[in-house]
Amino acid sequence: MKLGIIGATGRMGQAIIRHARYFDVRVTAALVSQQSARYGEPIYPNLANGGVRFQYAHEVQPEQVDVLIDFSLPQALADNVALAKRLGVAIVVCTTGLTATQQQYLQDAAQHIPVLYAANTSVGITLLRHLVQLAAAVLPDTDIEVIEAHHSAKRDGPSGTAIALGESAAAGRGHTLSEISAGVRAEGVRKSGSIGFSVIRAADIIGEHTVMLAHAGERLELTHRVSNRRVFAQGALQAALWLQGQPAGLYGMADMLQLETQLQQLAQGMKPL
Ligand SMILES: NC(=O)C1=CN([C@@H]2O[C@H](COP(=O)(O)OP(=O)(O)OC[C@H]3O[C@@H](n4cnc5c(N)ncnc54)[C@H](OP(=O)(O)O)[C@@H]3O)[C@@H](O)[C@H]2O)C=CC1
Numbered sequence: 001m002k003l004g005i006i007g008a009t010g011r012m013g014q015a016i017i018r019h020a021r022y023f024d025v026r027v028t029a030a031l032v033s034q035q036s037a038r039y040g041e042p043i044y045p046n047l048a049n050g051g052v053r054f055q056y057a058h059e060v061q062p063e064q065v066d067v068l069i070d071f072s073l074p075q076a077l078a079d080n081v082a083l084a085k086r087l088g089v090a091i092v093v094c095t096t097g098l099t100a101t102q103q104q105y106l107q108d109a110a111q112h113i114p115v116l117y118a119a120n121t122s123v124g125i126t127l128l129r130h131l132v133q134l135a136a137a138v139l140p141d142t143d144i145e146v147i148e149a150h151h152s153a154k155r156d157g158p159s160g161t162a163i164a165l166g167e168s169a170a171a172g173r174g175h176t177l178s179e180i181s182a183g184v185r186a187e188g189v190r191k192s193g194s195i196g197f198s199v200i201r202a203a204d205i206i207g208e209h210t211v212m213l214a215h216a217g218e219r220l221e222l223t224h225r226v227s228n229r230r231v232f233a234q235g236a237l238q239a240a241l242w243l244q245g246q247p248a249g250l251y252g253m254a255d256m257l258q259l260e261t262q263l264q265q266l267a268q269g270m271k272p273l
């Protein structure tokens, strides 16, 4: 598969370029912003890469890529989706901090091309979202808080993953997140039934999320920690390979992993404790 990576000079873009060779994937386009200092440089000088150099989106030709992965910035989303439509290829969007308007661009593009959106491409978070929904439903009276920690260069907060986990918890309670979100907590007493967020930014933390479900005398904490960006890169590459064969539509990581089917089959085969 011929892959175009958008945000190719960034932390995640570089992780994709490093890990593509472990999949049946060749990076054939590595896209940078008009402001990039890296334009024209070879993408990974230490490895044979067929002479691919960092280039601008408007230079990419339709035969050059089969699928795109976007790890850039929200403000580039409209251009990235337009590029996928121009090339007529699927796009895996992994950028977080999207506005409602930018999320609508994904919905609109999905009428024409396959689009997979994932705020977190790890298998662990895809499963955790389901566990959180279940726990929130089974423990309806617990207070729910989402705590996340990331590196000091992260721009958005709460993280896209924290918001997705909050959405899962709210869904478990029969609500949308916007109905019961308390946002990032500051001062003031807790409103019963609200979901609050805590945000930590420090050093080189790659990505950590905890969902706490607490009531008096007892607390359940569901935690996911990533210690290597390879985890995100592998998930995104796997998603790109899968998405290429799908019809136009908007997908998530759970669709790619067929998680609902897997969980139903497992639940049927489980013995009572
Ligand atoms: N879904 C997931 O699992 C994960 C998602 N993320 C998200 O991915 C995004 C990128 O993260 P990260 O790699 O750490 O960020 P970086 O800041 O390291 O990289 C972003 C890159 O985007 C490039 N860029 C900026 N503007 C544009 C543009 N207009 N068009 C194309 N490229 C542009 C920049 O480079 P240049 O100017 O040289 O082009 C920059 O290198 C963030 O939103 C982050 O939250 C991160 C990790 C995992």
Ligand SMILES: O=C(O)C1=N[C@H](C(=O)O)C[C@H](O)C1
Pocket: 096, 097, 119, 120, 150, 151, 154, 155, 158, 159, 160, 161, 162, 206, 207, 208
């Ligand atoms: O910016 C990051 O680094 C990460 N961003 C994603 C998010 O906002 O959820 C996913 C991951 O935790 C790393």
